[in-house]
Amino acid sequence: MDHSVILSRTADHVRILLSGDSAGHDWWHIERVRRVALTIAREEQANLFLVELAALLHDVADWKFAGGDEQAGPAAARKWLLSLEVDEPTIDHVCRIIGQLSFKGAGVATPMDSLEGACVQDADRLEAIGAIGIARTFAYGGWKGQSMHDPELPPQLHGSFTEYKHNKGTTINHFYEKLLLLKDRMNTAAGKRMAEARHEFMQQYLDQFFAEWEGKK
Numbered sequence: 001m002d003h004s005v006i007l008s009r010t011a012d013h014v015r016i017l018l019s020g021d022s023a024g025h026d027w028w029h030i031e032r033v034r035r036v037a038l039t040i041a042r043e044e045q046a047n048l049f050l051v052e053l054a055a056l057l058h059d060v061a062d063w064k065f066a067g068g069d070e071q072a073g074p075a076a077a078r079k080w081l082l083s084l085e086v087d088e089p090t091i092d093h094v095c096r097i098i099g100q101l102s103f104k105g106a107g108v109a110t111p112m113d114s115l116e117g118a119c120v121q122d123a124d125r126l127e128a129i130g131a132i133g134i135a136r137t138f139a140y141g142g143w144k145g146q147s148m149h150d151p152e153l154p155p156q157l158h159g160s161f162t163e164y165k166h167n168k169g170t171t172i173n174h175f176y177e178k179l180l181l182l183k184d185r186m187n188t189a190a191g192k193r194m195a196e197a198r199h200e201f202m203q204q205y206l207d208q209f210f211a212e213w214e215g216k217k
Helices: 004-019 027-044 048-057 072-084 086-101 116-124 130-144 161-165 171-177 181-183 190-211
Strands: none
Touching: 004 027, 004 048, 004 181, 027 048, 027 116, 027 190, 048 116, 072 086, 086 116, 116 181, 116 190, 130 171, 130 190, 171 181, 171 190, 181 190
16 A cells, blocks of 8 residues: 555544544644654654654554553554554554653653654654643643642652552642653754753743742742
8 A cells, every 4th residue: 555545544543533532642642743753754864654654653542541551552553554454564663663652750761762763752752841741731630630739749750660650640740750851851853952942941831830839920
């Protein structure tokens, strides 16, 4: 099957699958990750087809919505790609990217083993920071039933994926447990450059948040 057809059919599939999501993992999240991943991939001279396909499928069954099963995403992607009769090396590569992509805790390394994976991981992490990242964080926190902020509950820098998955913290703590760490975990030159401004915006937001919380502004 022609690459353009595979991508078009996959986009339609994911759009339907994620319609109605209100936790920050909807179709428009996928579309933004796709755009940024392709921007990074062009600069890095990565395989654009692999990057776009992995970006489209990276959240088809995120572990956060699959009972904590970190294999659900790769399995769902494989099933879809097999239905399109995509070649096995491409399927393996895309599923490997999806399996390696997620942040798993402050103390857990999550290296990518391909340039294409690095591009998609950077794009997904850029979506977690900056103005859109802030909006998505509060959307997910509300969906999960988290408290917005509790000054008596300090952030936890999780040392394992199990600890991170079972975290019961607040939405503001999530900035310190993950979001503010991402700038220094970008893989590519483009990702690092784009992360700088988004990181700075989050810092400014938190300064304003705490000033308002304390009644100073």
